[in-house]
Amino acid sequence: MSITKVRSLLPAGTHYLSGNEAVAEGALAAGCRYYAGYPITPSSEIMERMADRRGEAGGVFAQMEDEIASICSVIGSVWAGARAMTATSGPGFSLMQEAVGYAALTETPLVIADIQRAGPGTGQATRVGSGDHMQARWGSHGDYQVISYSPWSVQEMYDLTIEAFNQADRFRVPVLLMGEEAVGHLREQVNVPPEVTLVHREKRAGAAPFGDTGPDGVPPMPSFGEGENLLVTGSTHDARGFRRTDDPEVHERLVSRINEKILNARSRIVRTEAHHLEDARLAVVAYGFTARSALYAVRRLRKDGLRVGLMRLQTVWPFAEQEIRELGRAVDRILVPEMNRGQVAGEVIKAADCEVVPFGQTNGEIIHPDRIAEQIRRLL
Amino acid sequence: MARDLEARLRTGVQATPFCPGCGHGILMNLILRALDASGIPMEEMLFVSGIGCAAWIPSPHFKGDTLHTLHGRAIPFATGAKLFNPALRTLVISGDGDLASIGGNHLIHAARRNTDLTVICANNRIYGMTGGQAAPTSPRGTRTATTNRGNPHRPFDLCKLVLAAGAAYVARYAVTQPLALMEGIRRALEREGFSFLEVLSPCPTQFGRRNRFESPAEMLQSLMERCVTREEAGRMGDEELAERIVTGEFT
Numbered sequence A: 001m002s003i004t005k006v007r008s009l010l011p012a013g014t015h016y017l018s019g020n021e022a023v024a025e026g027a028l029a030a031g032c033r034y035y036a037g038y039p040i041t042p043s044s045e046i047m048e049r050m051a052d053r054r055g056e057a058g059g060v061f062a063q064m065e066d067e068i069a070s071i072c073s074v075i076g077s078v079w080a081g082a083r084a085m086t087a088t089s090g091p092g093f094s095l096m097q098e099a100v101g102y103a104a105l106t107e108t109p110l111v112i113a114d115i116q117r118a119g120p121g122t123g124q125a126t127r128v129g130s131g132d133h134m135q136a137r138w139g140s141h142g143d144y145q146v147i148s149y150s151p152w153s154v155q156e157m158y159d160l161t162i163e164a165f166n167q168a169d170r171f172r173v174p175v176l177l178m179g180e181e182a183v184g185h186l187r188e189q190v191n192v193p194p195e196v197t198l199v200h201r202e203k204r205a206g207a208a209p210f211g212d213t214g215p216d217g218v219p220p221m222p223s224f225g226e227g228e229n230l231l232v233t234g235s236t237h238d239a240r241g242f243r244r245t246d247d248p249e250v251h252e253r254l255v256s257r258i259n260e261k262i263l264n265a266r267s268r269i270v271r272t273e274a275h276h277l278e279d280a281r282l283a284v285v286a287y288g289f290t291a292r293s294a295l296y297a298v299r300r301l302r303k304d305g306l307r308v309g310l311m312r313l314q315t316v317w318p319f320a321e322q323e324i325r326e327l328g329r330a331v332d333r334i335l336v337p338e339m340n341r342g343q344v345a346g347e348v349i350k351a352a353d354c355e356v357v358p359f360g361q362t363n364g365e366i367i368h369p370d371r372i373a374e375q376i377r378r379l380l
Numbered sequence B: 001m002a003r004d005l006e007a008r009l010r011t012g013v014q015a016t017p018f019c020p021g022c023g024h025g026i027l028m029n030l031i032l033r034a035l036d037a038s039g040i041p042m043e044e045m046l047f048v049s050g051i052g053c054a055a056w057i058p059s060p061h062f063k064g065d066t067l068h069t070l071h072g073r074a075i076p077f078a079t080g081a082k083l084f085n086p087a088l089r090t091l092v093i094s095g096d097g098d099l100a101s102i103g104g105n106h107l108i109h110a111a112r113r114n115t116d117l118t119v120i121c122a123n124n125r126i127y128g129m130t131g132g133q134a135a136p137t138s139p140r141g142t143r144t145a146t147t148n149r150g151n152p153h154r155p156f157d158l159c160k161l162v163l164a165a166g167a168a169y170v171a172r173y174a175v176t177q178p179l180a181l182m183e184g185i186r187r188a189l190e191r192e193g194f195s196f197l198e199v200l201s202p203c204p205t206q207f208g209r210r211n212r213f214e215s216p217a218e219m220l221q222s223l224m225e226r227c228v229t230r231e232e233a234g235r236m237g238d239e240e241l242a243e244r245i246v247t248g249e250f251t
């Protein structure tokens, strides 16, 4: 792993962008030089911005025939040396799942932005939802890990996209930016710093690309064309990439490593933010756009003297088990509002010893602060 | 010459996994000979394959960069690598089920975009690896694991399909035409843009035993009898042509 500082592509200062534009700008700032995608609402502005900006940034923009081709071409480009991404929404994210598992097993760093809409099925294409978190975690077959972010503002669409690229390279893992329609189409000010810090995948000539790991469990990653005679396969493989499809030990070792390299690094990956939790008896746990409504409700109720606070999850996967366990010891109850039927609440229930109350809304609209305030009042 | 080719094989890899009589080994040999004849060093090559017996031709045998991908997806993986690093001479090698069924959409779109890739489709006209089910290339009447009374559907003419989609180079040969096939591979590799080579390769294990071929040799014999050049085909009537496979370049 090496770290460099580069000048930001946008001029430093304040910009007024939509969330989707901010994802594209964050990606370019992070050194993304291969983008492939297929149009889908509400994510298409990411692709359009990438196409528009290719001239200034350089690199490749490819509009592919479908989402499967998009993510597969992203993986190909990453092995050719690129930092690369694709963006989509629910139906396209579903199509990509086989390749997400391939990327996890081949330890291919890449970023997928899933700007979530109301599902299942074609659902409500232009309306907001947050129903893809379990798919993000378990969408492909077999046991693997991903890292996922849940931005709540346009600023975070920019910042967390940069972090997504860095973490992908640091851990050689697919990283998911789980935006929601509401933040993808929101316009806000974004502060762009003059410099961006980039973390690069480690290179070590001659090292085994699937086995020569340090204590962090992450092997160095060469690219095609460097004379390494790479053997990359999505079948079970040994440290040098030879297929070992009937060896129980090789399989166990590989699957354990790709899981543990992420789980053991939780303290360097998980991001949470505490708001007004010092004296709280009730905590709201929220993420993404819902956390904005939750914070608004919490602040208003505190003015009325209610002892309520918010823990915001900036990452959903790997799950903030320890933080939630500690929170569960400090408060009497946890309320989990979310734009799905309790996907993250289930994880909170697993981690916290206190009472956990799920509050799901799946009507294609953001959860209004009044509805969260009403739930809090009922519980306090 | 044969020993010269050993430098193009990955150290430590021994026997191929192919069944006795499988045509994929002949194709593997001819790909290496064509690379040798063209003087292309393995360091410049990227070999991309999907899933199936044919996808094992380059991986792990070839001593170059190899990318063994998902079933049907070799072309998009190759597209990403090639677009990002155009210096990689990118050769896709996969089966007919892989490239023409599950991956059929990628095949025609890569041809339409004229992406600078060479694609070799090892066509055994059946799903070899999964146990001999019908492929979109199985001739009408073929007995397979899923059509035990004979395949009711027409097969794709892959060359016509890819040609119509806009490929820069399209040709078909059988492994029973080694010299012409090797020359075809060489020309496909040297042509800029999307080159497609369909290679007929017998599968005695899955196709032969269900369709009354007594031995691998009989399958090869039948392939030799049925393959005709475009010139020979031009002199034949429809009835005579019905049982033939027209080989040669179509661009």
Ligand SMILES: Cc1ncc(C[n+]2csc(CCOP(=O)(O)OP(=O)(O)O)c2C)c(N)n1
Residues within 6 Å of the ligand: B051, B052, B053, B054, B055, B071, B094, B095, B096, B097, B098, B099, B122, B124, B126, B127, B128, B129, B130, B135
């Ligand atoms: C998504 C997916 N579906 C199905 C399979 C199972 N599968 C593996 S190989 C194969 C067919 C191989 O046939 P072909 O591409 O013609 O190659 P051959 O083995 O005949 O050389 C299938 C269906 C798979 N690996 N992935």
